[in-house]
Amino acid sequence: MFQLTIHANAGRARRGVLAMRAGNIDTPTFMPVGTQASVKSLTPEQVRQTGAQIILNNAYHLYLRPGVELIERLGGLHRFQAWDGGILTDSGGYQIFSLSPLHKVSEEGLAFKSHIDGSAHFMTPEKAVEVQQRLGADIFMSFDQPIPWGATHEQTAEATQRTHRWALRGKSAWRPETGQVLFGIVQGGFAEELRRESAETLVATDFPGYSIGGLSVGEPKEVMWEMLDLVTALLPQEKPRYLMGVGTPTDLVRGVRLGVDMFDCVLPTRMGRNGTAFTWEGRLNLRNAQYEMDAGPLDPHCSCAVCRSFSRAYLRHLLKAGEILAIHSLSYHNVAFYEQLMSRMREQITAGTFTEWAEQFVRDYRD
Amino acid sequence: MFQLTIHANAGRARRGVLAMRAGNIDTPTFMPVGTQASVKSLTPEQVRQTGAQIILNNAYHLYLRPGVELIERLGGLHRFQAWDGGILTDSGGYQIFSLSPLHKVSEEGLAFKSHIDGSAHFMTPEKAVEVQQRLGADIFMSFDQPIPWGATHEQTAEATQRTHRWALRGKSAWRPETGQVLFGIVQGGFAEELRRESAETLVATDFPGYSIGGLSVGEPKEVMWEMLDLVTALLPQEKPRYLMGVGTPTDLVRGVRLGVDMFDCVLPTRMGRNGTAFTWEGRLNLRNAQYEMDAGPLDPHCSCAVCRSFSRAYLRHLLKAGEILAIHSLSYHNVAFYEQLMSRMREQITAGTFTEWAEQFVRDYRD
Numbered sequence: 185m186f187q188l189t190i191h192a193n194a195g196r197a198r199r200g201v202l203a204m205r206a207g208n209i210d211t212p213t214f215m216p217v218g219t220q221a222s223v224k225s226l227t228p229e230q231v232r233q234t235g236a237q238i239i240l241n242n243a244y245h246l247y248l249r250p251g252v253e254l255i256e257r258l259g260g261l262h263r264f265q266a267w268d269g270g271i272l273t274d275s276g277g278y279q280i281f282s283l284s285p286l287h288k289v290s291e292e293g294l295a296f297k298s299h300i301d302g303s304a305h306f307m308t309p310e311k312a313v314e315v316q317q318r319l320g321a322d323i324f325m326s327f328d329q330p331i332p333w334g335a336t337h338e339q340t341a342e343a344t345q346r347t348h349r350w351a352l353r354g355k356s357a358w359r360p361e362t363g364q365v366l367f368g369i370v371q372g373g374f375a376e377e378l379r380r381e382s383a384e385t386l387v388a389t390d391f392p393g394y395s396i397g398g399l400s401v402g403e404p405k406e407v408m409w410e411m412l413d414l415v416t417a418l419l420p421q422e423k424p425r426y427l428m429g430v431g432t433p434t435d436l437v438r439g440v441r442l443g444v445d446m447f448d449c450v451l452p453t454r455m456g457r458n459g460t461a462f463t464w465e466g467r468l469n470l471r472n473a474q475y476e477m478d479a480g481p482l483d484p485h486c487s488c489a490v491c492r493s494f495s496r497a498y499l500r501h502l503l504k505a506g507e508i509l510a511i512h513s514l515s516y517h518n519v520a521f522y523e524q525l526m527s528r529m530r531e532q533i534t535a536g537t538f539t540e541w542a543e544q545f546v547r548d549y550r551d
Numbered sequence: 552m553f554q555l556t557i558h559a560n561a562g563r564a565r566r567g568v569l570a571m572r573a574g575n576i577d578t579p580t581f582m583p584v585g586t587q588a589s590v591k592s593l594t595p596e597q598v599r600q601t602g603a604q605i606i607l608n609n610a611y612h613l614y615l616r617p618g619v620e621l622i623e624r625l626g627g628l629h630r631f632q633a634w635d636g637g638i639l640t641d642s643g644g645y646q647i648f649s650l651s652p653l654h655k656v657s658e659e660g661l662a663f664k665s666h667i668d669g670s671a672h673f674m675t676p677e678k679a680v681e682v683q684q685r686l687g688a689d690i691f692m693s694f695d696q697p698i699p700w701g702a703t704h705e706q707t708a709e710a711t712q713r714t715h716r717w718a719l720r721g722k723s724a725w726r727p728e729t730g731q732v733l734f735g736i737v738q739g740g741f742a743e744e745l746r747r748e749s750a751e752t753l754v755a756t757d758f759p760g761y762s763i764g765g766l767s768v769g770e771p772k773e774v775m776w777e778m779l780d781l782v783t784a785l786l787p788q789e790k791p792r793y794l795m796g797v798g799t800p801t802d803l804v805r806g807v808r809l810g811v812d813m814f815d816c817v818l819p820t821r822m823g824r825n826g827t828a829f830t831w832e833g834r835l836n837l838r839n840a841q842y843e844m845d846a847g848p849l850d851p852h853c854s855c856a857v858c859r860s861f862s863r864a865y866l867r868h869l870l871k872a873g874e875i876l877a878i879h880s881l882s883y884h885n886v887a888f889y890e891q892l893m894s895r896m897r898e899q900i901t902a903g904t905f906t907e908w909a910e911q912f913v914r915d916y917r918d
Contacts, residue, residue, distance in 0.1 A: 221868065225875040228860065250843075250868040258846055258864050266860040476617075479625055493595065493633040497625050501588065501617040508592040508875060 235523030244276025260320025602890030611643025627687025
């Protein structure tokens with residue numbers, strides 16, 4: 185069972201429900217990132233309280249540590265991390281390229297060394313699917329070859345076409361009878377015709393959903409929106425679209441406006457660890473002296489557990505004193521803010537007011 | 552209102568209820584340590600869920616950062632850290648001696664430099680009381696001069712007698728009409744007659760409760776129990792006794808057996824941060840390879856949120872992966888274990904079975 189039902193549209197924006205084996209997910213949705221099977225500093229109960237319905241884990245990290253066999257023996261990712269919501273895994277291609285300096289690409293797959301202990305590994309598109317399926321993800325990704333900003337047209341074409349061949353090989357290793365589903369990843373770098381070719385090829389291969397990869401890798405924002413605009417127009421209406429690794433609050437609004445249903449990003453937890461809060465009034469750097477005596481909550485328009493309990497002055501004190509509770513509180517609030525933003529967008533789409541609302545948000549919000 | 556009611560005894564052990572302005576505290580009680588107005592890595596809600604009814608804050612740390620004025624303006628310690636249970640503050644003498652290398656004692660008070668920024672400060676017994684009262688503690692401590700293990704008899708006598716004069720001066724600065732109460736601290740080092748003199752002098756001065764300081768500072772455990780035995784026998788039955796900074800699970804049981812009502816210790820949170828759990832079967836070092844595939848909870852006899860959700864294998868993975876959730880989970884479980892231990896002791900005293908139970912626990916438990 186894997187079915188997206190669209191309940192309302194606003195231009196290309198869609199408000200829907202994604203029925204999957206882990207339950208129903210309201211879309212558009214934001215997935216907090218739990219790279220190593222933990223959304224940093226939050227308990228699963230707290231992740232649920234932020235409003236999140238589905239999280240992201242990283243197959244590359246978990247394959248290396250603690251390993252597939254251990255997680256499988258412990259009952260799979262859901263039981264392992266005590267999370268009964270949805271779980272999407274990234275296949276790990278991106279992480280191998282960014283974390284393993286000595287990786288080597290061939291048609292067969294990717295040779296790389298562990299960033300943890302230097303051990304040698306070889307990952308193929310078939311094995312990447314098998315790993316993710318064994319981990320117990322509800323949704324998992326084809327193995328792709330990322331393309332850096334600045335790659336030549338030839339490099340982009342070669343990697344994109346290999347990604348297509350790998351997508352086919354991955355699909356052949358997928359066992360759909362488990363109810364776990366495989367997404368294809370659209371690549372194509374920043375060449376319009378390659379993006380188009382990639383979207384069309386993957387749609388022809390027919391996946392339950394489509395990821396849009398290779399964006400937000402250093403390119404100017406406007407280039408990203410052009411590519412996304414082009415790709416989402418080519419994807420089938422009835423399948424979910426997932427924009428990988430994006431982004432800031434305005435990025436999410438712009439993504440939804442272009443028809444994206446799913447997002448993930450480390451920003452809310454990473455910025456939280458750095459002492460920055462996202463609020464409805466923009467970013468807030470809690471280290472600023474102006475908050476020293478501030479008795480108000482991080483965000484007066486937020487009803488999360490942190491904003492109900494703690495003042496900016498207290499959180500600033502915790503941050504300066506090096507207390508873990510500061511990191512936890514900011515991470516929690518930021519994830520809750522992202523979830524509230526998604527909820528707000530869903531409401532606006534249903535109410536028929538999304539287009540104007542999004543216009544204003546993108547214009548005014550400073551992130 | 553500050554009243555200890557004893558409901559049951561077992562030898563010198565007492566099970567009671569301490570009625571105070573922040574509510575009723577079941578005694579004997581364990582106070583988790585929130586040095587800088589945060590029990591490390593736990594939210595106030597989680598602290599409450601462990602079973603804790605009263606926590607400890609440190610006046611020295613909070614006086615230096617964020618400062619008394621800020622906390623007072625933010626509504627006092629309870630509102631500042633969003634904790635509606637009891638709060639006891641330590642006066643800071645011990646921290647000045649251990650953290651400020653250039654401190655200088657005179658009859659007037661203690662000159663010291665901040666361990667944070669090197670700024671110069673002067674603390675008197677009157678000011679220590681005023682600081683703690685302004686912070687908003689429910690129970691606070693006299694300013695005392697700690698005595699290290701290995702001090703001469705003359706040094707011990709001089710510091711002990713100064714502590715008595717400081718206790719009197721502190722009492723004169725206390726404003727009991729606020730409902731906040733001041734405890735005197737029994738010192739006397741490891742000299743029987745000085746411990747006796749200290750207890751008798753402070754009892755004659757008449758405080759709402761008595762702290763027993765200067766133990767667990769490097770002396771052999773048996774010396775500590777001799778001193779504690781001597782002191783608690785001299786303290787009035789109707790007043791609470793607080794053994795400062797102690798200890799391991801068996802220390803708590805031995806302390807209760809000698810008539811102690813209140814404890815605090817950093818051990819459960821500090822050991823948690825190091826990867827060690829306290830369980831009913833003893834200490835457990837989660838880094839040990841034997842737990843790698845262990846699907847069981849930290850402690851099969853514990854019903855805390857961590858033991859209900861996570862396996863040892865998962866927590867060990869988090870610990871090895873450097874995830875904050877490992878530190879949080881172990882700290883939470885350890886505090887919950889300490890609170891369960893106190894609860895167990897209260898039940899045993901009420902049931903009339905404490906003496907045998909404690910005998911066995913002290914003999915068998917390995918901490």
